[in-house]
Amino acid sequence: MEEEPRRLRADAERNRRRLLDAATEIFCERGLEVGVAEIAQHAGVGRGTLFRNFPSKEHLIAAIVVERMNESITRGQAALEAADPGQALFDLIEQSVGRQQTDRALFDALADTWLANNEIRTAHAELMGVLDALVTRAQQAGAVRDDVSAVDVLMMVKGVCEACASFQQVDQAVAMRQLDLVRAAISPAGAARPLRGRPPTIADLERAEETGAKTAPTRRAG
Amino acid sequence: MEEEPRRLRADAERNRRRLLDAATEIFCERGLEVGVAEIAQHAGVGRGTLFRNFPSKEHLIAAIVVERMNESITRGQAALEAADPGQALFDLIEQSVGRQQTDRALFDALADTWLANNEIRTAHAELMGVLDALVTRAQQAGAVRDDVSAVDVLMMVKGVCEACASFQQVDQAVAMRQLDLVRAAISPAGAARPLRGRPPTIADLERAEETGAKTAPTRRAG
DNA sequence: AATTAACCGGACCACGCGGTCCGCTTCTGT
């Protein structure tokens, strides 16, 4: 069961690649709720082609999410070798949630709906193993308080990712501040480190919804 | 524009109440994505009745969310009078996210989709004013680090709420731990306080999806 | 009790989603 003897035709292979690329880009950018029509269109193929390569949307999602998770696993294993265990952990987290929510698909998959999928669940378990090792190592180095678990950390990071994703386009700085706060939460030092950026105001949340809003009065309280 | 001279018939008034109660319960418990059919059924009326009382689902949601926000505003104003400013803030947060995600509807509404609604936005602005005052007061009392804003706090709490809601039924203890972590994040003392409960494991996340899962191997990484 | 206006609720509609199918196109082996 290594290689399917069934060889794909050249154009078929190319289209499959295009679909995977398009799905990765769109799912990671805008979440798993995006319709299949958009992915097919962005890949430049018809919807039928999508469903021939992947029996269902779930299969496509699983393929991509597992891929992302495996990549995170690799990065995590590399981080296990890093000099500073604490910094390695935080760098990894920041990479994941970092550049314009690159791994939104990954965090979207961190819900019971998708964890019910066996492939995703397996990859997730492995990822958790690595994360657990990273957290433990960081704890031994005194960079993370001893009473938090990998699941504690993962849920906080997922929380940050979800909260930021609730707004069409939150400034990257807000996400970074949130990660700094997570760091403060799970480090023994607490508020030792300053937070990046400036404290966000209500305007930073409202900026995104300029589009189509009916110019609310924004009544000030107090 | 105080009282609509148009008086409702007795049964109409009763049904409106039932709808509001049912919607409050269901939206707060399971989020704003629940269909209108279920709300009507739970209220014991037909769908037509729902849409006569509320022109659209959005109107119904706005009515309830604003109600919840106003309640939070009242609680927040009361908390402004409390003796211990820090404890008052954290108690308020815990009340909101506390008992089986009672205010899930409120946190669901904290996204650009719903904040585009003027009524919700207005109430939200007022709520933010109170929260801002609470945070400031807690900062003056030295219970919250000076470099965080009310928006920082709100986003963290929303994150916790969303992360917990991703799983059908996360143990209440996990949510409380997460709130403890938020407290550690925004307090100058950092990890001074111990976290409630025990560190969650992967099993605490997977427990929820016993229903309908295909007994995954749960391969250990390692 | 009779009258009437308000109200009820389920049948109905439009739409968007994931998923299927088949006539046409394009690649590939000879």
Add this chain to the structure above:
DNA sequence: ACAGAAGCGGACCGCGTGGTCCGGTTAATT
């Protein structure tokens, strides 16, 4: 070059959603 199979993609289907409508019912008034 040709034949045939593999692949393509848009038309189509079923379902579930928010939203509408009208014939029957019920509460208020005299």
